[in-house]
Amino acid sequence: MTAKGLEVIEHTVHLTHEWINELCERLDWSSHKDALRLLRVTMRTFRDYLSHDEIAQFTAQLPLLIRGMFYEGWNPSPTKGKDRHLDAFLAEIDAEVSNVTEYRGSEDIRTVLRFLNARLSSGEIEDIRASLPEAIREFWPSTKI
Template identity: 55%
Template sequence: MCAQRLEVLDHTIQLTHEWIDELRDRLDWSSSRDALRLMRTVLTAIRDRIPHAEVAQLSAQMPLLIRGMFFEGWTPARTPIKDRDAATFRNAIEAKLGDVQGYRGEADIAAVFATLANRVSEGELRQVRHALPRAIRGFWPPDLVWTDD
């Protein structure tokens, strides 16, 4: 019997690896597992701080596997979280991240933002960025041109 492949699964696996590999390279880490853990933790922290409509729009541009992780464990009734400062955001990520060898704090969080900036449309990035508290917007790559601040 010939095994049929499901192209949609093959494609999302390939795209997911591309996202993870890009982040791992930005971080200069050897562990794809740790890069994925960081990506998931930062993405869910973003998810919990933007309006539900933006969550849906952002997720539409993610590979299916990353989108599943993005929504896993989400309780919409508890979001968006109203904290406004970067330290609280960073601390929430670090509390959920666990032990990741080589983790450097804000620079690594910013690497996830940079990966998003490379993988998501500019229009959606602007909407997500605008929805985030001003202090958290500082994690976006400084080389992006933003006129909404």
Template identity: 50%
Template sequence: MSAQDLEVLDHTLQLTHEWINELRDRLDWSSSRETLRLLRVVLAEVRDRIPHTEIAQLSAQMPLLVRGMFFEGWQPAKTPTGDRDAAHFEDAVNARLGRVDDYRGREDIAAVFATLANRISDGELRQVRHALPRSIRAFWPAETVWDD
């Protein structure tokens, strides 16, 4: 296998680092590992609450590595969940995330959504937002919201 054959891996590593670095800067955390954990957990909770078509369209705009994490553990027959409550969403993130010293709850979930708003097309974000329950849309930072 030539080095040229691995360009796709180099590119996805670079893009994944860009996503993690952006989110880490928004969070003001020192740990890239914990930043990645938060990204994975929030994406999984979003994934489990939107229709399969939106899951596919959203994932198409993610770096390959992030996309793999997004689909890891997904059980299509159990999604989308009927849970429409923001408190349950936040509780699910908290439970999946586990102990992270710097974690501040809603504020950090909003940072993930702000990162998505910077990395995913406006049209796709509108579709994802509209697929989510209104109470969960409230996690999106105001500067990233176009319409409800």
């Protein structure tokens, strides 16, 4: 037990570092800050396509700090329709991370999605994929081999 009894905070910080380190390795990036930024932006971009129930199920599997980043700035009231095309989805992410030196566009976004496939239950990933527009669902690699 820690001196202040805040093991849950220490655990989530440790787990968040594990996630960032693994993602950085998968991306072959040197900047952990940029890898976290790409993860955050990618998750926030597909968040608006999901139902509130699906969001709650998805985030239950995230480390607490990453879950907070996912929800940060979210307005759960109905939003106007999002463009359902893959190009718009990718452009929304590109607009947030295109100034990252190591960013390689859709290749890196797919790496983030594969990372989520590896870290979360395949059932939950498939539920999320099923909630997305067809073109985006096809872009997100399936957990089924």
